[in-house]
Amino acid sequence: MPESAPARPSARQSARAAIASVADQDSFRELALPEQGLREERLDGPLAWQGYADSRARAEARTGERESVVCGTATVGGTRAVIASFEFGFLGGSLGERTGDRLEAAHRHAREHRLPFVSLIATGGSRMQEGVRALVQLQRVARQSELTGAAGLPRIAVLRDPTTGGGWATLGAGADLILALPGSQVGFAGSRVRPADSDPAAYTAEAQLAAGAIDDVVRPEELRDALGLRLRLLSAPASTTTPPEPPAALGRTDLPATGWEAVSRARAPERPRAAAYLDAHFTERAPLRGDRCGGTDPGMLCGFGLREGRTVAYAAQCGTATTPAGYRTAARLVRLAGRLGLPVLTLVDTPGAANGAEAERAGAGAAIADLFAAVASAPVPVTSLVIGEGGSGGALALAAPGNLWATPDSYFSVIAPELATAILKRGGDETRSTAEQLRLRPQDLVELGVARGMVT
Known part of the structure; x- marks a missing residue:
């Protein structure tokens, strides 16, 4: 052997x-x-x-x-x-x-x-x-x-x-x-x-x-x-009408003054990541791994956790670019939770979807579309918390429509400020002002009606 x-x-x-x-x-x-x-x-x-x-x-x-x-x-x-x-x-x-x-x-x-x-x-x-x-x-x-x-x-x-x-x-x-x-x-x-x-x-x-x-x-x-x-x-018996509560913030509690400060905080290496949130929020956890199509993504943590006697399914991004396998695993988790009548908590934290040639060959667009569909059609309540970077559609696919929350050290944007600057053909020195224009701070998300509120 x-x-x-x-x-x-x-x-x-x-x-x-x-x-x-x-x-x-x-x-x-x-x-x-x-x-x-x-x-x-x-x-x-x-x-x-x-x-x-x-x-x-x-x-x-x-x-x-x-x-x-x-x-x-x-x-x-x-x-x-x-x-x-x-x-x-x-x-x-x-x-x-x-x-x-x-x-x-x-x-x-x-x-x-x-x-x-x-x-x-x-x-x-x-x-x-x-x-x-x-x-x-x-x-x-x-x-x-x-x-x-x-x-x-x-x-x-x-x-x-x-x-x-x-x-x-x-x-x-x-x-x-x-x-x-x-x-x-x-x-x-x-x-x-x-x-x-x-x-x-x-x-x-x-x-x-x-x-x-x-x-x-x-x-x-x-x-x-x-x-x-x-x-x-x-x-475990579950209430399918009450959404899960969003976890409490583990990082800073003061709000960022500018858009670029919000981006910098979210990208800071010392900022609490998904594993810390899951450990603090649940007393017991069991993982769900793999997309059943030949792939895994260590940057997407999925599974089931116990919170005050109630089982909650979770899918959590870990701050890395999410691969097609990660999206398919999350979609699998959401659909299983729906069938078992278990509420879902998602933690959003990614600079965006993986966009290299390998990701395209692995069906990135189809995988993201499938997760959008799974969340949109979930027969159980879904709660989402942005704990770091909310990078474009790659982050939005994991976000619950109408029940999105944000931590003070997070941001959510239609596109990363650097990429927006490049697309608009602006100089690199205008990245900070572009971040301000994008209104991506957590308090901006609440004012724009995208997030329900901020957790502390």
Whole structure:
């Protein structure tokens, strides 16, 4: 194995051991699933695959399970949830018709009882001994997952080793939040069907995190707490009519006298940034990372936080030029919050959208447009606070129409003063006077009706 490939777990947990590793003690209750003993099958399955019945019998004897997934309810960190845990020892955790039966019944139970859905995945994909009848279970599982999501219930996946094929492309990648164990194989292509010259490191949890496909890699000993926190935050009752309060200002409280002073304050390296605001405002936080399209932006912090017993989704710029991946991640956050009925807080702080050739190739305009649309159509209240630079449309895309606030050490402008000076063909010595003309100070924003007020 190349040095760049993280070490894979030395042993695979059984389905029930995986459940025990995250569930509160003695809280798991297996669901009475309707397919057990009821589905009529040929001896060797729908394809009459010679030896399939014997393979199933050996798998049952080896694992003590009748199918590749165990489904039930449990409390995790005090939150009740439906759990579907894959048994890799049963024919490689593959999905067959009975697997589909169980997963459909589990999703139905989650919707009927208003419970979040947790998938503990360890699978090699669809079961070849059942052919296309097994393959179409992916459509069935995807539909059930979407129905659960549309019902406003959170779906969280935990990727174990391995998570490949259809299990990754449905329950895994289709979840709202995705955690993974270190070193786990994660990818649509399993180890035996990849090109011979493939880099194994590209098919790991760590690689998927870097590519924006999952939200976090969590060590086994931390998984119970990490999963419990996310279930608690995403399942907490929320008021969808009361906007979140804007955070208190952490920097200066006196107002800038001139436009250029406002710009200088916002650009000062000592000014408090988004991470400081989030730490001060929330007692607990869980991140949401990645645009699910191959990109991440460390300058856009997204996630869910607890504020005085209320869960609030947040998207916060960190003072850097925001990339297309950052805008897409924020749009993903806003839409998920809307579906779960959670209010949204955004912190605006960017000199503007990234505007290099790479950003254009990555679809900067489309990504910004998508965030504008997500904020404009959000079915939950959105509150925005400008904490630093408000650079043109790249900042405005994250701003709530009609509920924008500003700190005393911030500014918001149609364009940066330097760029406005250049466009107007003025000399560089006129930048300060141009900043004054742009009326970009926080108090100007209030007078112009763009901001509701200033926080102190």
